Amino acid sequence: MALTQVSSNKCAGGFQKVFEHDSTELKCKMKFAVFLPPKAETGKCPVFYWLSGLTCTEQNFITKAGSQLAAAEHGIIIVAPDTSPRGCSIEGEDETWDFGTGAGFYVDATQDPWKTNYRMYSYVTEELPKLINSNFPTDPDRMSISGHSMGGHGALICALKNPGKYKAYDATVLAGSYSGPQLDILIDQGRDDQFLSASQLLPDNLISVCSEKKIPVVFRLQPGYDHSYFFIYSFMNDHIKHHAKYLNA
């Protein structure tokens, strides 16, 4: 469980850091980013987990989303893991942008040759929270999860499969069944998202299931916005605020 600090930059009054560690779930070295708000210097803080999309590393969110000022304001630690195992030398791992490296999909693979390393679901829901809670000033009872694209779906399945584990979450894609404490889902979707027009996102399915199951979901179709980090940045403050409502309750 030893962490090696890769970088540390003061940011928004706190620190944006990146660490490396040997993952037991993924059997490889993994990096993750953690933003420590000023409040973390003197007290325990809730943790907001962010899962990134296809092709991303732990860098995209921390350099492009503009999340740190709002996290500092609300006293929230943000953890942004990498999106897949790295350097496992599995045949076919690096052939396409939407499979293998950079595309862990936050599931536990069940087939060879993937099942030894591609256990991103267990990594983000079990190993990583334990690591974070034992190394940073967190309140383990207050955690939430969010993400974008493949990571939005990841956030949704993590929350739906672990009733009560996450205080709040929001996601971009897909739905599922659910039985547990009341949820409050906030989703922003760019109306001009190229993956939406290509019928790859299907938010209507999510809304329809949520409506059937009486799961409260606020779905905001944002005219003109696409799938980029310009879109994420534009609504980041709203999402941090949404999570803070529960994390700081």
Added chain:
Amino acid sequence: MALTQVSSNKCAGGFQKVFEHDSTELKCKMKFAVFLPPKAETGKCPVFYWLSGLTCTEQNFITKAGSQLAAAEHGIIIVAPDTSPRGCSIEGEDETWDFGTGAGFYVDATQDPWKTNYRMYSYVTEELPKLINSNFPTDPDRMSISGHSMGGHGALICALKNPGKYKAYDATVLAGSYSGPQLDILIDQGRDDQFLSASQLLPDNLISVCSEKKIPVVFRLQPGYDHSYFFIYSFMNDHIKHHAKYLNA
């Protein structure tokens, strides 16, 4: 003076766009980024020019600085040019990170083989503003300039050599003499900036000259901050607000 749109992303209620054009000053194709706030759809807006540092392109500022929300709020257009001529095939142009490509230094070169293309000073103070004013809904009388690192110095020399042209500016490095309308300089400097500890920045010289010349300068030495975009992002809102005070006066 024809512009080709390279990209357009809705952002913060407005649009973050990138254009390409044939530069007459630099004798090559150049890209620049322009953020159009929502207000630009219905009225004329002031323009804030941002000059980036060594190794940057027009992308760094628009993806990492988190400037668009504040610019949207204050109704300010932001223009971020590339940092040097590109693809001029001059011998020695690509040998080091701090000379040639990506390091235009916002001066007009006077010697061969550089003087034909490396005219970034004339590009950012003359050609680019004309291009912007003839293609976007600007108020040509309200412009300001700012930047970081090499671009902070660039902003400072542009403002000091063109009394009255820029309504406001702030810079990170160096000083100069000045005679013209009252200035109001805002500078943030990371106290843990690696280039500061290496004695490459010399802000004391700037403060000393400003004090001698009675030029108002607010110099904020920010403990713990370094030279990165995490630093820029942390204080971006303050700088937009500082410029808005004059641009929207």
